[in-house]
Structure formats: C-alpha cells, structure tokens
Amino acid sequence: MIEDTHVSLAHGNGGRLMRALIEEVFARHLADPALDTGADAVPVALPAGEIVVTTDGFTVQPLSFPGGDIGALAVHGTVNDLAVAGARPLYLTLAALIEEGLEIARLESIVASLAGAARAAGVRVVAGDTKVLPRGQGGGIYLALTGIGVRPPGCGLGLGRIETGDAVLVSGPVGDHGIAVMLAREEFGLSGDVVSDAASVLPLTAAIAVLPGLRFMRDPTRGGLATVAHEIARGAGRAVELDEAAIPVRGTTRAVCDMLGYDPLYLASEGRVVAVAAPAAAAAILAAWRALPEGEGAAIIGAIGAAAPADAPVLLRTRIGGARTLPELESDPLPRIC
Amino acid sequence: MIEDTHVSLAHGNGGRLMRALIEEVFARHLADPALDTGADAVPVALPAGEIVVTTDGFTVQPLSFPGGDIGALAVHGTVNDLAVAGARPLYLTLAALIEEGLEIARLESIVASLAGAARAAGVRVVAGDTKVLPRGQGGGIYLALTGIGVRPPGCGLGLGRIETGDAVLVSGPVGDHGIAVMLAREEFGLSGDVVSDAASVLPLTAAIAVLPGLRFMRDPTRGGLATVAHEIARGAGRAVELDEAAIPVRGTTRAVCDMLGYDPLYLASEGRVVAVAAPAAAAAILAAWRALPEGEGAAIIGAIGAAAPADAPVLLRTRIGGARTLPELESDPLPRIC
Structure with a gap:
C-alpha cells in the first residue's frame, strides 16, 4: 500500500517505502511475470536472428502534452x-529518476501510459530501477530506457548502402511533436490545436522493411528532418537534395513556426519515418505507407545527389525555384522536446 | 573539436555541437568499434547460454568521492x-543526462573513469544517448546503464533455493561506501580516511559461482546488509539470524557511525557480496574469498532460520549475548549514495 500522496526521498532508499512504490506503481501497471522486482538481473528468451540494442533518455517538459506524455513517449522513442x-x-x-515531491497520482498516470504503449507495441518491460532526486534537481521525472530487439540476419539496411539517385521519403507531416510540446509550455502566450505525432512507427517500418530497394530508415526526432538529412549526407558521403514543396507540414504547425520564427524542418517528429530507397522502390514504399492510417500523409521529398561538398551537403529546392543549403543545426530551437 | 568549456543546452539538441560532444568525449574514451554513434540500434553478438539483463540509475552526490566517481560507480553497480x-x-x-553548465573537463574525467571500469570488467559499452538538462535541474550528471550478460543454463541461484540451516556470508567490511560518500559531502564538518569499497565484484562471484551448495548472491547497496537480509527473509520465507560480532565493519566507519548515529548495517557497500550457501559449502566459499585481495575480510555472519515471523524476520544476535530484531529500513539515512 502506498501511504503517501507525493514521492519522498525515502521512496528511493532501498527500504520498505521503495518496495511499496515499485510494487504498487511500477509492477502493478507493468504487470509482467518476467518483471521480477526481487531479482538483480532477469533472464530473457531471445529468438534466432540478429539481436540489436538501443538506449535513450527522456526529459521532456512539460511531462504531458497534447497527444502524449513522457511515459508513452519513452516507449515510442525506444521502440x-x-x-x-x-x-x-x-x-x-x-x-x-523521480523528483522528490512528484505526486504519486501523476507518477501512476505516467507509468500506466508507459505500460499501455509497451503493450500496444508488443514489447515487455522486464527490468527496472528507481531513484529519487532531491526537490529542485529533477524536472518531475526523467526516464532512461534500453530496448532489445531482433532482426533477420543480414538485414542490409544502413547509411553505407545509399546510392546516388536514391529517393528520400517521409511517412507524414514533420514538426508536430516539437510544436505541440512548445505550445504545452505556454511560454509564448499561444494556444493551438497541434497534437504531437508521437507514436510507434512499427506499422510503418514493418510495412516496408520487406520491400526490395529499401536502403535506410530513421525517425526524425531531435533536430528534425534537416538533421536526418545531414546524417544521411555524412554517412553516405553524398549530397541530399530536398524539395521544399514536397515536404508535408501541417498548416497549424507552419502557422506557429511562421509566427515564432521556427523552421519546421528542424523540429522533432516522434512518430515519423524518413526512408531512403532505390528509385524503382519509391513508389511501392509510398503506396505501402499511404495504405496505413499512420502513413496517409507520406511523400517523396527528395533524392540523393553525387558526392557532397563538405560545407553544404544538404540542399533545399525552394518553392520559388531557387535552392539554398540547409545548415547543420547549431543553437537549440526547442530544448527538452524528448 | 569541442570548442566550449562547459556543457550548454545546444549540446543536447541533435545538431553539430551534440555530435561533437558525443564523438570527442564519449566515443573517444569508450573507443569501441561496436559503438556506432551514427546508428539507431547496434547489433550485439551473444554466446550460447541464458541471457540476463539489468538496469540501474546513478545519481550519487558528490560526483566524485574517495575511491571512485559516478562513472566507475555506474559500471560497477550494473556489472x-x-x-x-x-x-x-x-x-x-x-x-x-547532463546538467547545463557542467565543465567539459569534468565530464571527460567521468567518462574516462567509466570507460576504464568497463575495460577492467571486460564489458563493452555498445550504445549511448545524451540529453542536456537545464541548469538547476540536473545535479551535474545522472547516468542510467543497462547491462546484458550470459550465464550457464539452469544456473540455479535464487531466493527460492535457500533452506533452513544455510550459512550467510559477506565478502568484506560493510558500509564504507555510504560513509565515504557522506564524508565527501562535507556537510557534517567531519573528515576521515574512509575510502569507498565501490568495485567490480566479478572476481568474488566468479570464484564461488562454480562451488556446489551456493544458493544466492546479492550486493548490499542501497539499504545495506540489513536490507539484503530482509530481501532474503521475504524471498525465502525464512528468518535470517545475523551475528553482530561476526559482521566486519572497519574501525573508522564504525567511529563515524557512532558519532553521527548511523547503523553500518543499513549503509551501502558497492563492492561487497552477500552469499547464502549450504552449511557444508560455507568453508569453501570463505576460503575462496579470502584467497582474493577483494575478499580478505570475508566472514560467515549468520544463518537461515525456520519460517519467519512476518513482523520480525531478521534477528541480530548482539555482542552482549542478547538478540534484537532488525527492522526494515524506513526513513533515509543517507540519500543519493548511488
């Protein structure tokens, strides 16, 4: 039984209160028999295939925003x-990492949201740890997740497989997550109906992973589409040429960006996929994505060029027929969006 | 090239400065070809056996203390x-999770320490993520690590294997880590020469894991030996009887505890092992530990009793011949020691 309404330092000390918090909040919502809260390390059964791991920290502020909260975001980001x-x-x-003073009810809501997102993605939370940070040193709660997955051996996706002439696609409008979180902060006296795109991209990746000609996929989170374009250019050693008119951006997101001077190409999406594919495969990927509710806004947005000039590897062809280089992100337009 | 002397929010935004920080600080010190900083997820080769995972957050304050720092502590705690x-x-x-304003030199020293501890333990850091927290919301740096390991199938250790009459052992003096961190805070106007016991326990566990009769092992971190005794009592459904005179505590640690009113049985050790074993196996475990520099202070400290009374499952036989129950830890004697 949790007797308190707020998290205290004693909930992190290893003793009775910590055990109650773990059992009543974390284990109860996660509800997985493999999550043995009394074990130092837990066994996991792994199927045949290539095992891959990833890790991610989550510090989004505010903890909840239209379309999600830090719990679901953490699962989606890792998955x-x-x-x-x-x-x-x-x-x-x-x-x-929980800040002293966080309401237990708030924590429960976050853990329930996390558990729901994990169930929906078919992934199991098998090990956990909690620490309590002194009041004023924690931003409410921070989460760090590690994900373990399996893929067919010789999966063959990677920056090194990208070739000149390949097509660049995105699965839907960009920048909604960044703007939704920013509006939720209410720092700018603006309100709007932008909902975060934060979601599992598994339906999107599963739909195209089997298609021949797929070279590379990435989710455009921190730093947005422009940052993924730079990562592609650097990793592939080739220019990335994007077509401004083809890049989907929702009207409300664009309006907020115009008002505040943000460029949506640098804002995070947490439920989109950028894909690079052989030109012959682009139409099939577009069709596969558009057949899904998550991908109805998908578009071919550019192409891979020849060897990239080191100082200007990402080019944006503008609506008015010109072209400009997209610089690598320098200062932080919207910190703590994930 | 890192151009700055301190971490700024821009080091967490996904752009050029974050890439520089990751490449120049993290990747350079960790120096592992499997650590592909351009990948979303990395493949890991796993040998035959049962795969086990664990995760742990680290928030120790101060970041450095006699005998270690948060970087090495995080590796040791996870390993x-x-x-x-x-x-x-x-x-x-x-x-x-790095706080805005942390000195880059300090961060480098922590990452170098972490990398050294990982190398010494024979474990590879294969995936990473960095976030930057706004000034005042981060305590310098927090770390969260996940560990993946392999053990022989049917390893057979567990709380459920413990039987009445089993011996309880500890590999060395308890409480040094808690006291070393507390003294490093300089809150009490005390100074002393207590050095943290934080270390990898791999030599200790490897030396006894093969011995027949070993039932269970645990490191007495948060909540100390008394908390492990409660975990054993709860998991095994039996009383744990400890012999106060047999429990090794260093003189300086005991002196500080006496002065400040702490009980060393509740203070963290980060380099000790508590083991439960069949009575016939206890001497062999003691001999194996004492043959190691890490285990020269090892001792048999108690035994497993019959079915435990729910309200007093852990009993301490005192030096003067009496007995008292050791309660489960309630309030926090020393927060943020790991």
Missing part, C-alpha cells in the same frame, strides 16, 4: 530506434 | 547486478 533499424522490439528496461 | 545473478557481463548501454 522506434529498433524499428528503423529493421528490428522487432522484444524487451525494454526502465530506469526512472 | 555487479549481473555478477551476483551468476552471469558474465558482456555489454552495457549508457544514457547520460
């Missing part, structure tokens, strides 16, 4: 890193 | 959870 690597997510581990 | 589960640690993932 998505496995999904874009061509893997099926199997297991998660969860380290929670 | 030790695998070691006491009878596993050989293979891989780590690392999520770093």
